[in-house]
Amino acid sequence: MAGAAVLGRLTWRAADVVGVATETPRVKTIAFDVDGWPGHLPGQHVDVRLTAEDGYQAQRSYSIASAPDGARIELTVERLDDGEVSPYLTDELRPGDEIELRGPVGGYFVWEPSRGGPLLLVAGGSGVVPLMAMVRRRAALGSDVDTRLLFSSRAWDDVIYRDELEGLNGDGLRVHHALTRSQPPGWSGYARRVDAEMLAEVGPAPSERPQIYVCGPTPFVEAVAEALVELGHEPLRIKTERFGPTGG
Numbered sequence: 001m002a003g004a005a006v007l008g009r010l011t012w013r014a015a016d017v018v019g020v021a022t023e024t025p026r027v028k029t030i031a032f033d034v035d036g037w038p039g040h041l042p043g044q045h046v047d048v049r050l051t052a053e054d055g056y057q058a059q060r061s062y063s064i065a066s067a068p069d070g071a072r073i074e075l076t077v078e079r080l081d082d083g084e085v086s087p088y089l090t091d092e093l094r095p096g097d098e099i100e101l102r103g104p105v106g107g108y109f110v111w112e113p114s115r116g117g118p119l120l121l122v123a124g125g126s127g128v129v130p131l132m133a134m135v136r137r138r139a140a141l142g143s144d145v146d147t148r149l150l151f152s153s154r155a156w157d158d159v160i161y162r163d164e165l166e167g168l169n170g171d172g173l174r175v176h177h178a179l180t181r182s183q184p185p186g187w188s189g190y191a192r193r194v195d196a197e198m199l200a201e202v203g204p205a206p207s208e209r210p211q212i213y214v215c216g217p218t219p220f221v222e223a224v225a226e227a228l229v230e231l232g233h234e235p236l237r238i239k240t241e242r243f244g245p246t247g248g
């Protein structure tokens, strides 16, 4: 049975685009109906494969943004202007198009409300995507697990899921923004990169033994993990996912 399950995840499946939504000027969310989708856990990702007319193929990983929801999954993709795959996903895909994907992949960077808390989620840019799946799952199940989300973006207009996060703030979830490059007038949130002092303020304290998930570009993840260890968090409770280029 276990073998069949693994083979199932490794099967490339047809994924039909059913919606495209703009999150920020550089980020879109694409919704797919996936043929035979086996379901997923918040934090898992998929491999996406594109095939050109001449047979050339390119493959990348994308976290699943949505909470488990039958055969439907959502991916949130940031366009890298010089990228090979991301501009196609953000600019070219339309409802009715089909791509291939396989998954879900990953069993380590996952969280379900049944695993309890407190929970500290630290995101840099599009690194918020798998953490959003956790936050959405928490909300869908009506969980009140103590959850802090510290989300670093360049500017207010780059904050992915901004309105939805505002709406979810409360009921044990506290959302803190850090804007590193520019801040709107009257900004009262953080206006610098994530550091140990900020992490200590956001909490929970190491003595509360939070489960910690950190996701974003490789240098961001490494700096945050280092600061967390410096504060006294147990390395084994810090789970990380790096979105950097392959091998980065």
Ligand SMILES: Cc1cc2nc3c(=O)[nH]c(=O)nc-3n(C[C@H](O)[C@H](O)[C@H](O)COP(=O)(O)OP(=O)(O)OC[C@H]3O[C@@H](n4cnc5c(N)ncnc54)[C@H](O)[C@@H]3O)c2cc1C
Residues within 6 Å of the ligand: 045, 060, 061, 062, 063, 064, 076, 077, 078, 079, 080, 082, 083, 084, 085, 086, 087, 126, 129, 130, 217, 241, 242, 243, 244, 245, 246
């Ligand atoms: C487990 C996992 C989950 C991921 N989930 C997401 C997600 O939910 N949303 C999302 O937008 N991306 C995600 N990524 C990143 C994604 O897989 C691609 O790396 C990204 O979309 C760039 O692909 P590309 O083909 O457009 O760029 P490429 O053609 O691969 O690269 C173009 C240029 O950008 C640089 N580069 C590549 N990747 C990055 C990056 N992530 N940040 C900065 N520079 C980069 C390269 O070095 C190169 O110079 C995830 C990566 C991993 C490993």
